[in-house]
Amino acid sequence: MILEPAEIMSLVAHMRRVGVAEIELEEAGSALRVVVPEQAIAPAVDGTAAATTVAAPYVIAAEACGFFQPGHPARAAAPARGRRVEAGEVVGTIAAGPLLRPVAAPAAGTLGRLLCAAGGRVDHGTPLFEFAPHSPSSPDSGKRKDTR
Amino acid sequence: MxxxxxxxxxxxxxxxxxxxxxxxxxxxxxxxxxxxxxxxxxxxxxxxxxxxxxxxxxxxxxxxxxxxxxxxxxxxxxxxxxxxxxxxxxxxxxxxxxxxxxxxxxxxxxxxxxxxxxxxxxxxxxxxxxxxxxxxxxxxxxxxxxxxxxxxxxxxxxxxxxxxxxxxxPASLALAAADCPQAQPGETVLRVIQAAEYEQFDAASQAALWQTPWKVTAQSNRQGYRLAGVALQRLEPVEMRSHGIVPGVIQVPPSGQPIIQLADGNSAGGYPKIGVVIEADLWRIAQAAPGSALRFVSCTLEEARTAERAVAAYLxxxxxxxxxxxxxxxxxxx
Structure with missing residues (x-):
């Protein structure tokens, strides 16, 4: 693969920010085409508002086979819809026997709806969470926060 | 580093x-x-x-x-x-x-x-x-x-x-504890094999061992856990010579309040032993905080071996x- 999922998410966030709808990359015989849904290219709004008003147009999918658990089987609170997460944050686990593999946020963003029941059998690619990546914070948005 | x-x-x-x-x-x-x-x-x-x-x-x-x-x-x-x-x-x-x-x-x-x-x-x-x-x-x-x-x-x-x-x-989810219907949520259930002096205790004490909760007192550490509960009584006090003991042994001193010997426990002791917590459940004691309660469930040697095999299979x-x-x-x- 040309890019890791996290890098694609980061790329998508940049595309949203600058209003690019589609790109294609080719390298050494492999190709990647990224199409951003129109409603997702809307100019970035205030982060808090984005979390509640912008739909979560992407999904976090399983990267392992096993039984999915949002959060962690030994922790009571599973990450809820609307929860803001950092890139790489573990938002769920996939159990194969006694081994747990992580379901991690591919970028900083906000979790949308849960797409798979707790305890559900999942395979590579099974959608688990809706996900809305945050636009990379620009110097402008930083300023807006400071002056509030 | x-x-x-x-x-x-x-x-x-x-x-x-x-x-x-x-x-x-x-x-x-x-x-x-x-x-x-x-x-x-x-x-x-x-x-x-x-x-x-x-x-x-x-x-x-x-x-x-x-x-x-x-x-x-x-x-x-x-x-x-x-x-x-x-x-x-x-x-x-x-x-x-x-x-x-x-x-x-x-x-x-x-x-x-x-x-x-x-x-x-x-x-x-x-x-x-x-x-x-x-x-x-x-x-x-x-x-x-x-x-x-x-x-x-x-x-x-x-x-x-x-x-x-x-x-x-986590082991608490992967390794099932013994069934103990009377255990309350949060109580730690431990499988126990009767030890050499079990028969010296009166029937009420034997019943209390299995049927009542045992509170982990503040005098509990790596050496052993001192428990509080029903006072366990022997039919007649018999002096014993000190003998080798192992982690998990439940001793009963004259107070009748049991002590579980643990990792840093004594290598020998002379108190009568009413039971021994099986090796496969000792980790559960390690996670039982003072103020919490333990429950003992009677277990056979064969069940203890099965539990050990389950731990080995998990790991x-x-x-x-x-x-x-x-x-x-x-x-x-x-």
Missing amino acids: IEILETPPLNAIQDLGRLGYRCHGVGRGGAMDRVALAAANALLGNDENAAGIELQLFPVRVRFAGDTVFALTGADCEARLDGRLLPPWWAMSAQAGQELVLSPPRQGLRAYLAVAGGIDVPEVMGSRSTQMRDGFGGLDGRALAAGDRLAAFPAPAFALRDGAGLGAL GTLRRLAGYCRLPSLGKVA
Whole structure:
């Protein structure tokens, strides 16, 4: 693969920010085409508002086979819809026997709806969470926060 | 390399213990929750007896002085690596300079921190565990203190398949406790084999052993847990000679309030023994905090062996599957 999922998410966030709808990359015989849904290219709004008003147009999918658990089987609170997460944050686990593999946020963003029941059998690619990546914070948005 | 930035007393280096020296008055010692330490080592592909750090008191702060992979198991201390919350029973990479902070657990008591390769301290009588009472083993025979720097043995270089790490299903979820219908939520259920003096206790005491809760008192530590409950009485007091005892033995002193001998317990004792907690359940005691309650369930030797095999299967499968999540890498893991 040309890019890791996290890098694609980061790329998508940049595309949203600058209003690019589609790109294609080719390298050494492999190709990647990224199409951003129109409603997702809307100019970035205030982060808090984005979390509640912008739909979560992407999904976090399983990267392992096993039984999915949002959060962690030994922790009571599973990450809820609307929860803001950092890139790489573990938002769920996939159990194969006694081994747990992580379901991690591919970028900083906000979790949308849960797409798979707790305890559900999942395979590579099974959608688990809706996900809305945050636009990379620009110097402008930083300023807006400071002056509030 | 790990640098201890902050630690209360009583946190020390432990492995699975020191076997074969009981005849010289040296008990097993080692990790109180052997399953948690073994699981941490399994996640990292370490020798199963590699030394780690047993954490009994919090908060604890450590800094990784070099890039490494670490695993944290046992009580959930809501650990944060440079501020990011980690799942419990989790292993992941740490970069030089990153700080790991552990908070007092809301459930359970003891946590275990292992690093790839295992902590490098000298073996004393076949073990790297700290025998604090006698001042040997571990790091100069003492508990860890701020400023201590611990080295790890060289480990085969590997990278983790998932950048976010990998975890083990906690033992409390993976290993079923015995059925005990009268146990209340939060009580720790332990399987117990009747010991040599069981028949010397009166019927009411025998019944109370199985049917009443036993409170873990504040006089409970690595040496043993003193319990509070119904006073256990023998039909007639008989003096006994001291004899060898092992972790898990439930002694009944004249007060009638039982004592469970544990990792740092005496190698010999003369109190009558009403039972012994099976090896496969000793880790549950390690996670039972003072103020909580224990329940005893009668168990046969065969059931105890089955329970031991279940622990071994859990750890063996974890080790095998975790191996698929490590990829050889060119970078060296120190």
